[in-house]
Amino acid sequence: xxxxxxxxxxxxxxxxLDLLARTVVDGFVAGLHRSPDxxxxxxxxxxxxxxxxxxxxxxxxxLFARTERCYLKRYRGDTNSQLTILLDASNxxxxxxxxxxxxxxxxxxFAAASLFYLAIHNQxxxxxxxxxxxxxxxYIRPSTRQGQLYRLxxxxxxxxxxxxxxxxxxxMHFQELLHRRGIVIMFSDFYEDPAAVVRTIEPLxxxxxxxxxxxxxxxxxxxxxxxxxxxxxxxxxxxxLEVIPEYxxxxxxxxxxxxxxxxxxxxxxxxxxxxxxxTDQPLDGTLREYLAIRQGER
Amino acid sequence: MGFLGPWFLLGLVAIGLPVYxxxxxxxxxxxxxxxxxxxxxxxxxxxTRHRRLRxxxxxxxxxxxxxxxxxxxxxxxxxxxxAGPNGTLLLLVVDDSFSMKAGGHFAEAKQAALxxxxxxxxxxxxxxxxxxxxxxxxxxxxxxxxxxRSALESIQPGDSRANLGELAHGVRAxxxxxxxxxxxxLFSDMQKTGMPATFADMQLxxxxxxxxxxxxxxxxxxxxxxxxxxxxxxxxxxxKSRVQAVIAGYGTPAASRTVSLLVNDRTIATRKVDxxxxxxxxxxxxxxxxxxxxxxxxxxxxxxxGFPADDGSVFAVRRSDPERVLxxxxxxxxxxxxxFAAALTAATQGSFLxxxxxxxxxxxxxxxxxxxxxxxxxxxxxSIFENALLRYVQNGGSVMIAMGTSAGHHARIPIxxxxxxxxxxxxxxxFATVGQTDSTHAVxxxxxxxxxxxxxxxxxxxxxxxxxxxxxxxxxxxxxKQIGEGHVLLLAxxxxxxxxxxxxxxxxxxxxxxxxxxxSGSGSSxxxxxxxxxxxxxxxxxxxxxxxxxxGPDGRRAMSLAEAAAAQSFQxxxxxxxxxxxxxxxxxxxxxxxDRRESNLAPIPSDVLQLWGVRPSSPASTAGYLQEKNTPRxxxxxxxxxxLVAAVAESIVASxxxxxxxxxA
Numbered sequence: 001x002x003x004x005x006x007x008x009x010x011x012x013x014x015x016x017l018d019l020l021a022r023t024v025v026d027g028f029v030a031g032l033h034r035s036p037d038x039x040x041x042x043x044x045x046x047x048x049x050x051x052x053x054x055x056x057x058x059x060x061x062x063l064f065a066r067t068e069r070c071y072l073k074r075y076r077g078d079t080n081s082q083l084t085i086l087l088d089a090s091n092x093x094x095x096x097x098x099x100x101x102x103x104x105x106x107x108x109x110f111a112a113a114s115l116f117y118l119a120i121h122n123q124x125x126x127x128x129x130x131x132x133x134x135x136x137x138x139y140i141r142p143s144t145r146q147g148q149l150y151r152l153x154x155x156x157x158x159x160x161x162x163x164x165x166x167x168x169x170x171x172m173h174f175q176e177l178l179h180r181r182g183i184v185i186m187f188s189d190f191y192e193d194p195a196a197v198v199r200t201i202e203p204l205x206x207x208x209x210x211x212x213x214x215x216x217x218x219x220x221x222x223x224x225x226x227x228x229x230x231x232x233x234x235x236x237x238x239x240x241l242e243v244i245p246e247y248x249x250x251x252x253x254x255x256x257x258x259x260x261x262x263x264x265x266x267x268x269x270x271x272x273x274x275x276x277x278x279t280d281q282p283l284d285g286t287l288r289e290y291l292a293i294r295q296g297e298r
Numbered sequence: 299m300g301f302l303g304p305w306f307l308l309g310l311v312a313i314g315l316p317v318y319x320x321x322x323x324x325x326x327x328x329x330x331x332x333x334x335x336x337x338x339x340x341x342x343x344x345x346t347r348h349r350r351l352r353x354x355x356x357x358x359x360x361x362x363x364x365x366x367x368x369x370x371x372x373x374x375x376x377x378x379x380x381a382g383p384n385g386t387l388l389l390l391v392v393d394d395s396f397s398m399k400a401g402g403h404f405a406e407a408k409q410a411a412l413x414x415x416x417x418x419x420x421x422x423x424x425x426x427x428x429x430x431x432x433x434x435x436x437x438x439x440x441x442x443x444x445x446x447r448s449a450l451e452s453i454q455p456g457d458s459r460a461n462l463g464e465l466a467h468g469v470r471a472x473x474x475x476x477x478x479x480x481x482x483x484l485f486s487d488m489q490k491t492g493m494p495a496t497f498a499d500m501q502l503x504x505x506x507x508x509x510x511x512x513x514x515x516x517x518x519x520x521x522x523x524x525x526x527x528x529x530x531x532x533x534x535x536x537x538k539s540r541v542q543a544v545i546a547g548y549g550t551p552a553a554s555r556t557v558s559l560l561v562n563d564r565t566i567a568t569r570k571v572d573x574x575x576x577x578x579x580x581x582x583x584x585x586x587x588x589x590x591x592x593x594x595x596x597x598x599x600x601x602x603x604g605f606p607a608d609d610g611s612v613f614a615v616r617r618s619d620p621e622r623v624l625x626x627x628x629x630x631x632x633x634x635x636x637x638f639a640a641a642l643t644a645a646t647q648g649s650f651l652x653x654x655x656x657x658x659x660x661x662x663x664x665x666x667x668x669x670x671x672x673x674x675x676x677x678x679x680x681s682i683f684e685n686a687l688l689r690y691v692q693n694g695g696s697v698m699i700a701m702g703t704s705a706g707h708h709a710r711i712p713i714x715x716x717x718x719x720x721x722x723x724x725x726x727x728x729f730a731t732v733g734q735t736d737s738t739h740a741v742x743x744x745x746x747x748x749x750x751x752x753x754x755x756x757x758x759x760x761x762x763x764x765x766x767x768x769x770x771x772x773x774x775x776x777x778x779k780q781i782g783e784g785h786v787l788l789l790a791x792x793x794x795x796x797x798x799x800x801x802x803x804x805x806x807x808x809x810x811x812x813x814x815x816x817x818s819g820s821g822s823s824x825x826x827x828x829x830x831x832x833x834x835x836x837x838x839x840x841x842x843x844x845x846x847x848x849x850g851p852d853g854r855r856a857m858s859l860a861e862a863a864a865a866q867s868f869q870x871x872x873x874x875x876x877x878x879x880x881x882x883x884x885x886x887x888x889x890x891x892x893d894r895r896e897s898n899l900a901p902i903p904s905d906v907l908q909l910w911g912v913r914p915s916s917p918a919s920t921a922g923y924l925q926e927k928n929t930p931r932x933x934x935x936x937x938x939x940x941x942l943v944a945a946v947a948e949s950i951v952a953s954x955x956x957x958x959x960x961x962x963a
Contacts, residue, residue, distance in 0.1 A: 092333040104333075191334035221333055232332040241335050248338075255337040 021110075021117035021153070047071040082142045082182030083119045083127040084209075085112045086174070087156070090133040090165035091235040092189050096279070097220030104216045107279040108187035109156045111214065114283055115185065116152045118291075120144070126182070127152055131159040134166035136173050142182065164236035165191060167200040181208035187277075190215050191236075194262040202270045211272040215263065218279050222256055224248045302373035302932060309368040316360035320353055356951050363944040370937040386479045387439050388424040389469070390415060390446075392453050393486030395430050395460035396829070396873070396896040400487070400605035403514035404455040407485035410511045411450050414483050415443070425472075426450055429486065431458030431830035431871075433468035439476060457829040457873040459893035460486065463494030466502055473503045480506045484912075487514045488902045491895035500910055508912040512901065518550040520601035521897035522557075522611035523578065525826065527595065529613075529815070531588060532620040532649035540584030543597040543611065547573050548898045550603075559583040560596040561615075590617045592887035594875050608897045612875060612889040613826040618649075621669035621818055625654035626676055628704060634674040634793040637801035638810065645811030650818070665690035669818035675702030675792050679712050687713055692782025694882040696817035701756040702792030711758065714779060714786050719757035722773050729753050733770035739778070741787070741812040742766050746805030754797035756790045763788070783836075783882050787813060819884060826889040832867045833888065836881040847879040851890070 050059060050070035060073040087108055096103035102110065112129070119125040128142030129152050140148075140155045165188065184204050190197055190213070197213075204211050226245040233240050260276065267274040301307065332338075390411050398404040411426075418424055423439040426449040436449040465484070473480055482502070486492075488510065494500060502508065523546035528538050541559060552575045559567040566587060573579045581597075588595070598610040623642065625635050635654035642650050650669060657673075661680040665671050665687045673679070679687070691697055697713050699705075709717045724730040729751040735742050752769050760774045767776040777788045795801040800809070827833075835846045845863050850856040851874025857865060870876060870890045878886045 095331065095333040189333060191336055218333070224332075231329040232335055232338060233329045234335040235331050235333055237335075239335055240329060241338050241340055243338050243340070251339065252337050259337065 021113040046074050048074055081119075081123070081125045083115065083125050084130065084142055084174075084182060084184050085115060085128070086130045086132065086170075086184065086186040086188075087112055087159055088133065088165055088186070088188030089131050089137055089159045089161050090163060090189075091161045092165065092191055093216070094161045094235055095189075095218055095221070097218050101218070101279055104189055104218060104279055105159070105161050107277065108214070108216050109159070111216075111277065111283050112185075112187060113153055113156055114287060116149055116156075118287060120149045120152075129155045130170070130174050131155065132170035132174075133161070133163040134169060135163075136170045137162065139174070165189075167192060167197060171200050171204070175203055175207075182210070183212065184209045185212045185214060187214045187216055189217055189221075190263055194259065194266045197263065198266040198270050198272075201267075201272065205271050213263075213267050213272055213274045215260070215274065215276045216279065217276065222253075222278075224252065299374060299376045302375055304372060306368060306371035306373075309371065310365065312364050312368070313361050316357055316364065320357040320360075356948070359944055359948040359951055363941060363948055366937055366941045366944055370934045370941055373932050373934045374937065375932045386422065386481050387472075387476050388414075388418050388422055389427065389472070389480050389482045390424060390450065391427045391429050391433075391465060391482060391484050391486075392450065393430075393460050393484070394428045394453050394456045394458075395486075395489075395492070396455070396457045396607065396892040397460070397487055397489055397605075397899060398455045398513075399607040400519070400899060401514055401517065403487050406513040407487075407511065408450060408453065410513065411483070411485045412447065414511075415446055415450060426453075427468070428453045429460050429465050429484075430456045431461075431464075433464050435468075456871065457890075457892045458871070459829070459896050460489065460492045461494060462492050463499035466494075466500045469502055469506055473506060478505075482506055482508045483511060484508060485511045485513060487899065488512050488907070489896070489898065490900045490902045491898050493902060493906075497906075497909070502911070508910065510907065510912040514899070516549055516899050516901055517604045518547065519603050519605045519608070519897055519899055520545060520547045520550055520553070520555060520573065520599055521605075521608040521894060522546075522597050522599055523894050523897075525597050525611045525613050527586065527613050527615060528649065530616045530618065530621070530649045531586060532618065534585045534587050536585075536649070538649075539586045540582055541586050541595070541597065541613075542580060542582045544578055544580050545571055545573055545599055546578045546894070546897070547576055549576060549900065551575050556600045557581045558598045558600075559586075560598060561588050562594050563596075586615065588615050588617045592616050592877075592885070594887065594889070605897065605899070608892065608894070611826075611891050612873070613891075614875065614887040614889045616887070620649045620651040622651045622653050622667065623814065623818075624663065624665060624668040624671040625652055625674060626657050626660050626672065626679070627654060627674040628676060629656040629658065631675055631702070631704075631794055633795060633801075634700070634702075637795060637806070638672065638674070638793055641801075641807045641810035642814060644807045645814060650814055665695060666693075668695075670696040670698065670814070673697060673699045673712065675700055675705045675794070676712070677704050684712055688781075691784035691786060694783035694819075694884075696785040696787070696819075698813060698817060699786060699788045700793045701758070701788070701790050702794055702797055703754060705756065711788070713781070714758075714763075714777075714788050715781075716759050716761055719759065721757050722755040722769075722771070723753070724755070724769075725753040730755070730769040730771065730773075732767050732775065733772065734768040736764070736766045739764070739766045740816045741809060742776075743805065743808060743812075746803075746808060750798060750800055750803060750805065752791060752798045754791055758788065758790045785817060787817060826891055827870055829873055829890055829892050830869060830871060831890075832869050833876075833878065833886075834867050835865055835878075846881050849877040851875055 047060065047063070048071065050072055054072055058072045058074070060071050063069070063071050063073075089105065093105040093108065094103050116127050116129075119127045124144060126142040126144045127148060129138065129140040130136060131138035138155050138159060140151055167188075186201065201211060201213070226243065226248050229242060229244045231240055231242050264274045264276075392407055392411050394404065398407065415424065420443070421441060423441055424437075424446050425439045426436040426446055428434040428436060436452065437446055440446065469480065469482060480503075523544045525544075526542040527540075531539055533539065543557060545555065545557060547553070550573065552573065554570060554572050557569045557571050558565045567583045569581045569583065571579045571581045583597075586595075593615045594612065595615055596610045596612045601609045603609075625638055627634050635652070639652040639654070642652050653668070655663065657676040657679055660683040663683055663686075665683075671687060671690070687695075687697065691713060699711070699714055701711070701718065703721075705711075705718075711718055722730075731752065732747045732750050735747055737743070747767060752775065755769055755773050755775055758774055758777065760777050761779075763774075763777040763779040765774045765777050767774075769775050773790070775790050777790070779786045779788070791797045791800075793801055800806050845859070846857070846865065846868075847862060848856040848868055851872050855862075856876070857868065868878075870888065873890050873892050876886075876888045876890060878888060880886065
């Protein structure tokens, strides 16, 4: 029943990203209680002596009252992780094959918002956002500060597709921005040579980041359906090409499958996680992947 | 072929719309956005497939629909062979009636007709007609300018009365034969008196357009409207020996005019008469002194108007000893001769002397000495007299038979032939009246016989006889039979004021007067008639060996020898005196006058002419006529019908294709 709230078609009718993220995550968490594999709670771990600079909110004041010693109460889930989401805002992300289905950009927004909500609200992780196409369009530094979630959601809403994808220039730029290890999640459709993609993103892995590539595609991008000869327009380059259905059924299918396979193999070979997200699938796959990584970190 | 609105042809660019929809739009498919074309290659196979024009039928229908719509708005026209200047029949009708003699009306009309004829296109057919007492066709529809012109020039003013009803009837007959539009040009003074009794008789077919060339104008005109004079005169001292003339003025002021009576071209009397404005005055000449024989008489007025041709009215008077009439009756019947003699004496036109005799004493009587014979309720005639009477009739004599109660019960009817059946007695139910009359007969006046009370009618089988009057139960009352050259008039009732009340009726005197003149033949030998009336020349077609001689008003023979030997009747086409020598040997002098309605020159009101649909001619009538001839005939309405058909077909075909497309979607 709650799975219905993770359906992208239903989520597209929710205008507020905040509400959307809350709906997704709460639904997702409620579903986790039935799963023995992915537990989630703020279990007590240990006490640590207070050192200047620590957040006073974490001081165990009851213990201080009894012993007059200042200790910080630490929980199992609180690992000071940092989540950075890289959102591809190129024009190709604007594609959708059906008016009732969210385009790839919206789907990525929904997924990113849900991850932000989960990270900040439930995991108390620092979270940041980098929006890029062939340049870095927006950067929100990872933080746990009050209101960070809303800044991130606002950043997502302001992210509009522009130009074309170029991983090289933006990634060189935010290698400089990432000083602290954490989880880096990239949402993109990866219309690029797989080798070039891995070669560009691989340096992020060297900083000890967990890098996850979410390959966002519309179902019709995998299996286009043409009733007759048609002219296709490239959303990024505006190039026009006359194609025939026979080609899309045979050669194109072979090429796109080969592209996905190469991308999967090369990313995993480089120690990165790769997941294919179809815009007609629920968002729980994304959240599961994030929690799995968090479990691995603990 | 051309277009009345050629600018609408610019709408043909709209045909580009179906071309675009079917050819261009479907060939160049709507581009589909796609994320990336990095895995696509150009499909060259599609070119040939897309260039094929799909939905050829639908495209054709849509293109045809637009084309026809544009054509309809452009208002196409075509010059049909029968509708163009060369296809329209130019009909020139010149009024040659008596009234056209007034002033220069006829010359003006002929000149206008010649001008219209000269301005017609050479290839156009034309026909010339003359409108008088009848519509005379002078040419067939031809293009020969010379023949048409000579036909026009041959028309001379006549003495007949024009009737627009005759014109309409003739044109209707013409249109049925030529099957082309007719442009009727009428050259006439358009007299109001020329209209028929009902306006519907003037109606012309829709493809006949009338252009009126009205000539002359209404002018004051005095005329001798009518003359009442005895056709036969025995004694100038007779009170009946007088001439009464009515002088009429049409559109005239009050005036004093001199009226003269001319006998054989000599003026024997003159009278001054004061004529009221636009009114009538009566003038009388008495006694009428004429010599023995046939006399040419004329009443003439010094009108001093523009229409001198109608200033005189002619009539013929025969001066002779009174003609004798043999009245045969039964000895016991003393009433019938009295009534008949009184009526005959009172009659104004004729001069007869009645000799009555009992039927038993008629043995030695020779009927040939009498103008006609009356058999009043005779039962049996002496066979000698009967045979003589039969020969008398066969040679041209006439008999009047009255069948009273005595003769009605006798089986055989003398002279008339046949047998009488049971008589019809109406006295039990009161009386019978006359129900049906033949007013075309010379002796019959329907109004005079209307109130007649009939108590007894002998049963007579009419057979081949002409029934002039019947009583209400259709029993024949008055009949006429032709026997040889003569006539037998049979009254199936008596003259004794017992079997009917005719002898005491006012109708009796005119009836006897007309019957006496008819039976004696004086009605057709003297007096006056109207122009275009007919005179019977002979009664038996087989009597061709005896010729008829007619000397016209111009002093020439009016008929050729062949016509004189065979003609049954003769039309008195001209005004004046006709001297006729009949086949039965009798001579006659007939005075012929034009119809006096021709003297009233008042034209037809313009609103009536407009109702008739005429176009008055103008100084630029010829140019306008030619311009109108070049007016094309539009057929946009037919194109609109094709548009409708194309639209329906397009709807059907399009719905089929669209349905197919929906199924594919």
